[in-house]
Amino acid sequence: ETGVTQSPTHLIKTRGQQVTLRCSSQSGHNTVSWYQQALGQGPQFIFQYYREEENGRGNFPPRFSGLQFPNYSSELNVNALELDDSALYLCASSLGGPDSGEQYFGPGTRLTVT
Amino acid sequence: GDSVTQMEGPVTLSEEAFLTINCTYTATGYPSLFWYVQYPGEGLQLLLKATKADDKGSNKGFEATYRKETTSFHLEKGSVQVSDSAVYFCALRNRRGNNRLAFGKGNQVVVIP
Numbered sequence: 001e002t003g004v005t006q007s008p009t010h011l012i013k014t015r016g017q018q019v020t021l022r023c024s025s026q027s028g029h030n031t032v033s034w035y036q037q038a039l040g041q042g043p044q045f046i047f048q049y050y051r052e053e054e055n056g057r058g059n060f061p062p063r064f065s066g067l068q069f070p071n072y073s074s075e076l077n078v079n080a081l082e083l084d085d086s087a088l089y090l091c092a093s094s095l096g097g098p099d100s101g102e103q104y105f106g107p108g109t110r111l112t113v114t
Numbered sequence: 115g116d117s118v119t120q121m122e123g124p125v126t127l128s129e130e131a132f133l134t135i136n137c138t139y140t141a142t143g144y145p146s147l148f149w150y151v152q153y154p155g156e157g158l159q160l161l162l163k164a165t166k167a168d169d170k171g172s173n174k175g176f177e178a179t180y181r182k183e184t185t186s187f188h189l190e191k192g193s194v195q196v197s198d199s200a201v202y203f204c205a206l207r208n209r210r211g212n213n214r215l216a217f218g219k220g221n222q223v224v225v226i227p
Contacts, residue, residue, distance in 0.1 A: 004157075033214065042118075042203050042217030043158070056214060090157055094213060103215060105150075105158040 004029075004093050004106035012112045018079045021109045023091035025072040030095060031055075032074040033103060034066060037088040049074055078111075086113045116141040118204050120218035128226050129196055135189040135221050137178075137204035145206040147171075147180050147187040148215070152201045161189075161202070194225045 005024045013019050025032055031050045035043035045058035049068035063079040072093070078085055088108040094101035121136040139145065146165045150158040162171030167182035176191045187204060204218040 031213065035215075040219070042205075042219045043215070045214040045216070048214060058214070092158075092215075101213065102160065103213070104160075107155075107157040 004091060004104050006089075006091055006106040006109050008109060009107070010110045010112075012114060013081050015081055015083060015113055017081050018077065019081060019111060021076040021078075021089050021091075021111070023074045023076070023093075023106060025074070025093035026095075026104050028095060029093035029101075029104070030072055031093065031101065032068055032072065033092045033094070034074070034076050035090040035092065036060070037090060037108070038084075039087070043090055046076070081113045083113050086111060116145065116206060116208050116216045118206055118216055118218035120204050120221055124222035124224060126224045126226065127194060130193045131225075133189070133191040133194045133198070133223065135202055135204075135223070137187045137189065137218060139185050139187065139204075139206050141185075141206055141208055141216075143208060144182075145208045147178070148205040148207065149176070149178055149187070149189050150203045150205060150217075152203065152220070154200070158203065194223075196225045196227055199223055199225045 007022045033048040034046040037043040046060050047057040048055050052068045065077045067075045090108045092103035092105045094103045117140045119138050148163045149161040151161045162173040164171040164180035170179045178189045201220045203220045205215045
């Protein structure tokens, strides 16, 4: 059984640019959640995808968007990058729909915005 | 809204010492409570959980009891090892809240040989 994988591992972008982060869910998991973890802080919920639709969103602006594909993999897109977007981005997959299931986390993508 | 508060600051202790990390929460209803651990350069791993009041979660010598009367879920281990050095996060999941996890800020634990 393959765990949650994320790519790339590290990324450096310039303020104003756009970035796409990718996540492959654990086998059979149909729900994906994305979290932002700033340095020295706990992860903050960005949004969740279930059946290819956004199902709940945290306190993040619309320039944070996502996609979920039929194979349950997912993307996080961030437009107009700001310095404060520098963080570790974690995705977590779970089974059983948005209201149930243990979340399994990937290793994260470290984004640095300069 | 739902929130989790962890005690301030890193925790440094000697090998075989007793570890306690305090966690309190604010939530409506009956959330599930979790402790996650993050080793250097890695993602989050679930350490233990409890889904209702008075439940005790345990794993790898760590324990935490869901105390609804004090809205707490303190993490304890009787004898820590150097390999327990990591960042520990307390989190809650509210059944109303589409499975999202609300995390505390985390506590860095450093165990000295």
